[in-house]
Amino acid sequence: MNGAVVTARGVAKDFPSGDGTIRVLHGIDLTVRAGEMLLLVGPSGCGKTTLISILAGILSASEGAIEVLGQDVRHLTPSAAARFRRETVGFIFQQYNLLPSLTAAENAAIPLVVRGERLDRATRRARAVLEGLGMGAHAEKLPRQLSGGQMQRVAIARALVHDPPFIVCDEPTAALDAASGHEAMRQLRASAVRPGRAVVVVTHDPRVYGFADRIARMEDGRIVEIAEDAAAIRRMTEH
């Protein structure tokens, strides 16, 4: 049950910079296990977003090997990468990225529609997921009628609706106040963590470290420390 969903070995990433390139990830080794929520933490600019983009098949690595559920994610063609993302990954973005002219339920339904389901059927399933997140009363509202916390819950529903085995979240609490951020993490933990599914959450907010099963801490493009248990997590939180 605790097999690896994601394994990264020796992952490096170069970005073009001036005439040459600049390396922002160096020899990353990381495993994300089924059923766990892994937090990826570290100061701004250390490479967290770049790393989850590579794990989720949005960016391709310059070096190393990435496997998600046995699939090589590094060497995908653009269309194969798109298929991988729509079939395997659930996304939660910091900016929510909801479509302003769709209702909450329709927004949450998008991953199903992307997989070819009809909008009305997909919306019905999305409504059920929203209900599970306590958003039943807001399912027919437009994003601009929702608070930040509510929008984040729509984004969570959108990441869950197609029941993907791998979910990535980039700074899910950054745009929320402390209380809503805490609530959003609680809900994410309660609804997203499932046997067989790996959840990676990027954050630099120590107040939510307590929701993690494990925490990987990055600095300057390297993973410098992994907290494997509650005690280690507590120690990391206090620093």
Next chain:
Amino acid sequence: MIRIALRMLTGDTAKYVGLVCGVAFAVMLMAQQASIFVGLMLRTAAQVIDVVDADLWVMDPRVIYVEEIEPLPESALWRVRGVAGVGWATPFFKGLTVARAPDGRLQQVFVLGVDDASLAGSPPRMLQGSVEDLRRPGAIVLDRVGALFIWPGEEPAPGKVLEMADRRATVVGVAEASAPFTTFPVIYTRYSEALRFAPPPRKPLSYILVRAQVGEDIDALAARIESETGLLALRWQDFVWRTIRYYLTRTGIPVNFGITVALGFIVGAAVVGQTFMIFVLENLRQFGALKAMGVSNGTLLRMVLAQAGAVAAIGYGLGIGLAAVFFEVTGRTNVDLRGFFLPWWVAAIVAGAVVLIILVASIASIRKALTLDPAVVFK
């Protein structure tokens, strides 16, 4: 995803309305101006179009359009009648004169003289009276709208009198004539009367109308007439074209209308292109999010094309509808604009122009969407 694409579009009301109006404006301008142009060109040949009983028009080869008459000698009629395959050949007079209404009002009019015996060439659509009444001395048939110019505000009716060349003419019928290019009233009368109403040139025979014998090949007959008489024999359609071609090549009318139509196209393309570009740019993040969630470039392309297509279709429907309503209303309420209509093929060409506009307008936007890096969603 197409439905989602359309929702993205209609959800942005301001831009959606702007885009649709932009297309509608361009369509209306192009359709309306092109139709009026076509209508004007057809007007130049109105009196050729209104002769329905002849297969061929025979004329001096120097005639380049219907108004520029090179009169024929009387003998031409006999020579044409002598050509094998000619069923009948009748004289047709076309001239200009001044009509004086009883109240002294003067009005320039076209006088068309049809064959005394057969009345061949007389108006096809009689509203009042009968063509046969033309046989009475001094009898004329007037076109309805032309009559309104002579007697404003009065519904024309048989019994009214006019004076032309100091001779009394009695209206015996009212006909529906195609509007001529110069909006003079059209007066039909017998050939012999016409020569008295209008100052006849030295040679009075303007045209010869020819009907082929049953079963005769019209083009072969035309060729035979031309070779045997040295005259020019044209089907009415070819004479219409010859006349229109004159106006196309010798007047500034096409350039003028062409500029307006091109302006409609360019302004439409610019406004629509600009607005659509802004629409796509503002939605780039949304497109990026969709791309991150696994929407392929093919689907993204279809989405943008669906949005552009929806704008085109709705804008086109609106614009072409407005143009049609314009002609419908003006055709009924304004005699000067009577007979102008929206030809289906103008509507079709404008539809093609809209497709072009929307393609031009969305190419840049499509490029933007397709080259978009989905990584923007994490920025």
